[in-house]
Amino acid sequence: xxxxxxxxxxxxxxxxxxxxxxxxxxxxxxxxxxxxxxxxxxxxxxxxxxxxxxxxxxxxxxxxxxxxxxxxxxxxxxxxxxxxxxxxxxxxxxxxxxxxxxxxxxxxxxxxxxxxxxxxxx
Amino acid sequence: xxxxxxxxxxxxxxxxxxxxxxxxxxxxxxxxxxxxxxxxxxxxxxxxxxxxxxxxxxxxxxxxxxxxxxxxxxxxxxxxxxxxxxxxxxxxxxxxxxxxxxxxxxx
Numbered sequence: 001x002x003x004x005x006x007x008x009x010x011x012x013x014x015x016x017x018x019x020x021x022x023x024x025x026x027x028x029x030x031x032x033x034x035x036x037x038x039x040x041x042x043x044x045x046x047x048x049x050x051x052x053x054x055x056x057x058x059x060x061x062x063x064x065x066x067x068x069x070x071x072x073x074x075x076x077x078x079x080x081x082x083x084x085x086x087x088x089x090x091x092x093x094x095x096x097x098x099x100x101x102x103x104x105x106x107x108x109x110x111x112x113x114x115x116x117x118x119x120x121x122x
Numbered sequence: 123x124x125x126x127x128x129x130x131x132x133x134x135x136x137x138x139x140x141x142x143x144x145x146x147x148x149x150x151x152x153x154x155x156x157x158x159x160x161x162x163x164x165x166x167x168x169x170x171x172x173x174x175x176x177x178x179x180x181x182x183x184x185x186x187x188x189x190x191x192x193x194x195x196x197x198x199x200x201x202x203x204x205x206x207x208x209x210x211x212x213x214x215x216x217x218x219x220x221x222x223x224x225x226x227x228x229x
Contacts, residue, residue: 035218045158045166045209045220061216064123097165106213108156110177112165 002026002111004098009116016088016120022081022098022113029079030054033101035109036072036083038094048072048096051081066092088120124148126210128221134229139200143224145193145210154213157186157195160223161206169208170195200226 008020022034033056036048049062051072060072071084081098095115101107125148135141145155153173158166168177170186173193183198197204205228210221 037220044223045160045211047211047218047220050216050218061218063217102171106154106172108168108171108213109158109211110168110171112167114165 002100004100004111004113006096006098006113006116009096009118011119011121012088013122014088014090014120017084017086018088018118020083020085020096020098020116020118022083024079024081024098024100027100029074030076031103033107034072034074034081035099035101036070036081037097037099037109037112038092039097039115040091040094043094046094048083050101085118088118090120092118093120094118123217124151124212124214124219126212126219126221128208128210128224131222131224133224133226135200135226136229137200137202141197141200141204141226143195143208143226145188145195145221147191147193147212147214150190151212151214153189155186155188155193156211156213157184158209158211159204159206160209166209202228 003025005023012018035050049072052059069087073082097115098113099109100111127146129144155173157170160166174186207223207225
């Protein structure tokens with residue numbers, strides 16, 4: 001069974017940094033694309049970014065709203081995905097979801113974690 | 123960037139109703155579209171991918187259609203557990219984006 005468990009959320013001041021983690025299990029982690037998706041309180045879903053699989057050298061893509069401030073990485077030895085968030089703004093306040101994509105085709109998201117809440121406030 | 127516009131943003135319906143939600147893309151995205159269902163306090167769940175392929179385990183009352191710029195999600199006979207918010211997402215090019223969502227509530 002696919003399991004994705006996020007951690008690391010919490011309260012941080014504007015301009016601060018936070019690193020989210022996602023522990024993955026139940027599948028071959030290095031084979032899959034992985035994304036971060038966020039949802040501000042009471043709002044819709046926003047795609048944050050993606051890391052491709054090992055075959056694609058774990059390259060990354062980002063939404064314009066976070067590019068240059070957020071970095072996605074992974075540790076295949078730990079089956080873990082990370083989201084390093086710097087220069088945080090109030091508008092980054094959201095539940096952050098770790099997701100896994102299909103093995104093939106267009107890499108649609110097929111599994112989600114339970115999410116971790118990040119609050120950016122002074 | 124490709125924008126996805128969902129309509130309606132809110133829908134009131136009764137159990138047993140046929141419900142259709144539309145997702146329009148600002149430019150052609152072939153069939154690279156997914157639909158998700160989200161219930162309050164829960165993570166989204168994949169319903170449909172590649173515009174019309176039903177994800178394993180999803181009831182057959184859900185169906186998707188469309189290509190290019192216009193897509194629809196249809197629930198043939200709404201059940202109590204279907205009251206939720208629905209989102210489309212395109213995977214044509216980066217950045218990937220979601221539609222604004224359609225909340226389906228009980229009439």
